[in-house]
Amino acid sequence: MTTSLSQRQHVESIFRALANPAQAGEEEIIERSWRRCIDRYGLDPSRPTPARYVPAPTLRERLDQADALLQVARSGVEQLYRQVSSLGYVVLLTDARGIAVQFLGDEANRHEHQRSGLFLGADWSEAHAGTCAVGTCIQERTALTCHHSDHFSAHHIGLTCTAAPIFDPHGELLAVLDISAYRSPESKSSQTFALQLVKFTAKMIEDAYFLQQYSGYHLVGLDRSREFVQIYRRYLIAIEEDGRLVAANTAGRKLLAHHELPLPGPGETRPFKAWNIRDLLNAEVDEVLAIPQNTDDRVQAFHTRRHHELHFATLIEPQRRRAPSAGASQQESSLAPLEALADDDPAMRDTLNRAARLRNEPINILVIGETGTGKERMARALHDSSRRRDKPFVAINCAAMPESLIESELFGYEPGSFTGARSKGMKGLIAQADGGTLFLDEIGDMPLQLQTRLLRVLAEQEVLPIGASRPIKVDLRVVAATHRDLRILIEAGGFREDLFYRLNGASLRLPPLRERADQSYLIRRLLQELQAERGGQRVRLRGDAMSALLAYPWPGNIRELQNALRYALATCEGDEVVVSDLPAECTSGRLAHPAARIPAGTPDAAGIAPGPGRGEDPLQEALSRLHWNISAVARELGLSRPTIYRHMKRLGIVPPNLQDAS
The missing domain is CATH 1.10.8.60 (Helicase, Ruva Protein; domain 3)
Incomplete structure (x- = not known):
């Protein structure tokens, strides 16, 4: 890392500035930090402070304590990294003491990250690292940029670092979000946009954490703009059913204080004063709780009671089910097996809505999806949510059953039908499914001669066991599943077209897990x-x-x-x-998540699977830079994931986890 000032010049500039202190602004913040470094921590700017890492047990303890935040912050941190990584920045999320609990950076510069302390487990507290974006942000509780010679230690004066605080719903410092780069323009003003971007992302994380912590309450979102209130929700306030104020995000606390309705501050033990939402807004509680029903856009305008300021309000209702009517309760109970298959994925919700409408219809269903996407779970849920739920569900894997046995297993046989047959005969799987559901998995692998017999079963609703002279009537609903394109098989002569139309009364498509x-x-x-x-x-x-x-x-x-x-x-x-x-395959090549593998005091032994170096091939370069995240590479190159995998196979590109395995 290069430095823009010599160590001696840097030390002289610190003492010269402290002799003539700044009066206001960020310069004053930096100089206050310099004075703390000398007077409170006894640090010497002429002695570089190399990176310090907490021991592995301490890091695990910090990760445990930050667990709830990390689960919320992950998307925001990764989105921020995607925005700044091409400019040479790394992203750190530290806890309230300055220990890095999440890190994203270019794996090609891993050793430089570790030497500089821009890595998981590094201690960026002001008491150790001196004036720096994270440590000084913790002390000053404000967003700031620590640029080049703003740093106290000469070891850090080549860095530019920008950090913003993240507060919990009680106003306590929860974490610090930081972006840092080794090379940047000399002018500190070059980091103005970086500061705004980090502040914005920190607020997003803070508000997402607030929404998660108070999801069981009514959440009032307020803004001065009707157009933005549902998206931006500058002010967030959690209230009880009777309108009593429970908590607010940082902006919301400031709004309440402005209207002389302050919530208890960090560490305050005084009883919470029972303010009500009607003390803030010139409205009754019922009006606020009825916002979703009162207007088409789910937004309502209110004046504040004390200063008569116009605010637009929206309401997020508690994440708890209201007691349904008896009829609705019965309907909800019957659909529970289907509902359990997904949460809020749009493609799955569309599939499940269609499945709910089809569950009692007398038509066969074809479930389509990649291997492992849960086709049998879908078939079982269709059965369990239908009127056939008390009858058998019989599952047959057409690809796993030996061809020599599949006919006897499916159709059954009479006593003495063939050598080796049971003396009492056997009831076939199709007959066992009478009244219920027959699930045919991997139907595309069923032999052609058996496809003909299955077609007759579906057409006549009767089955003829081997050796029998009379067919047996069956009442069954067939759900078939495949990961193959049956139309291509039909063109190739591997699947009967008439059977396809018998099975495909309706189709349900399951998305791959990576797209959900x-x-x-x-x-x-x-x-x-x-x-x-x-x-x-x-x-x-x-x-x-x-x-x-x-x-x-x-x-x-x-x-x-x-x-x-x-x-x-x-x-x-x-x-x-x-x-x-x-x-190992779930963690290889991910610089963001080596936490639990860092031995105490040994940051270089992070246990990260090395990726290939940057080469001239753009695909290989993108794979390395994006840590072998195929989805991210596909988005960047504008290709589908299967296309990426095909190009990797053609070029002989092997992921690091498979290299290690070999």
Whole structure:
């Protein structure tokens, strides 16, 4: 790292500035920090302070304490990194003491990051690092840029760092968000936009944390603009059902103080004064709670009671189900198996809405999706939510059953029908599904001669066991599933067209896991299911493990996720899963999540799988720069994920985790 001033010049400039202190602005903030470094911490600017890392047990403890924030902040931190990484910045999220609990940076510069302290587990408290963006932000509780020679230590004067505080709903400092770069223009004004961007992202994270913490309350969003209130919601205030104020975000607390309705400040033990929302707005509580029903755009204008200022209000209702009517309750109960398959993913909601309408219709359904996307779960949910739920659900994997047995297994046989047959004969799987649902998985792999017999079963609703002279009537609904394109198989002569139309009374398409917006929900639901299988074992996912799972592309879809969680439950110690408990393929090449693998005091041994160096091929360069996140590479290059995988195979590009395995 190069420096713009010699060490001696830097020391002289600090003491010269302290002899003639600035009167206001950011210069005064920096000089106050310099004075603390000398008078309070006993630091010497002529002695560089190399990066210091907390021991691994301490880092794990800090990660545990920051877990709730990390789960909320992940998207904001990654979005910020995407915006600034091309300009040479790294992103740090530290806790309230200045310990880096999340980090994103270019893996090609990993050793430089570690030497400089721009890495996970680094201590950026002012008492150790001197004047710096993170440490001084913690002391001053304000956003700032610490540019080049603003730093106290000569070790840091080549850096430019910009940080903003994140406060909890009580006004306590929760974390600090920082972006830093090794090279930048000499002028501090070059970082003006960086400061605004970090402040904006910090507010987004702070407000998302507030919304999560108070999701069980009515949340009033206020803004001076009708157009922006539903999007930006500058002021957020949580209220009880009777309108009593519970909490507010930072801007909301300032608004309340402006109207002389202050909430308790950080560390204050005085009883909370029972302010009500009607003390702020010139409105009754019922008017505020009825905002979603009162206007078409779910926004209503109110004047403040004390200063008569116009604000536009919107309402976020509590995340709890209202008691439904008896009829609605019965309907909701029957749809529960389908509802459990997804949360808020648009593609899945569309599929589930269609499935709900079809569940009792006398038509066969074809479920289409990549291997592992949950086709059998969908079939089972259709059955369990239908009027056939009390009858059998029989699942057959057409690809796994030996061809020599599939006919006898499907259709059954009479006693003595062939050599080796049971003396009493056998009831076939199709007959066993009478009155219920027959699930045919991987239907595209069924042999052609059996397709003809299955077609007759579907057309006549009767089955003829081997060796029998009379068919048996059956009442069944068939749900078939495939990951193959059956139309292509039909063109190639591998699948009967008439059977396709018999099976495809309606089709339901399942999106791959990597494209789903409700991955967090699926991870938690599957974890609960696996814990129930293990006798009710109670284990939680720590934020770093959740972040790694959300960042992984899941080529094996839900089945691979289930296996990864099963592995994590088997290997974790205690009552939580951390990132090092996950399979190696879920964490390889991710510079953002090496936390649990950093040995005490050894930042260079972070255990990160090395990626290939930057080459002349743009695909390989993008894969390395974006940490082998295929989705991110596909978005940047404007290609689909399958196309990226095809190009990787053609060019012989192997991901780091597979290199290690070989």
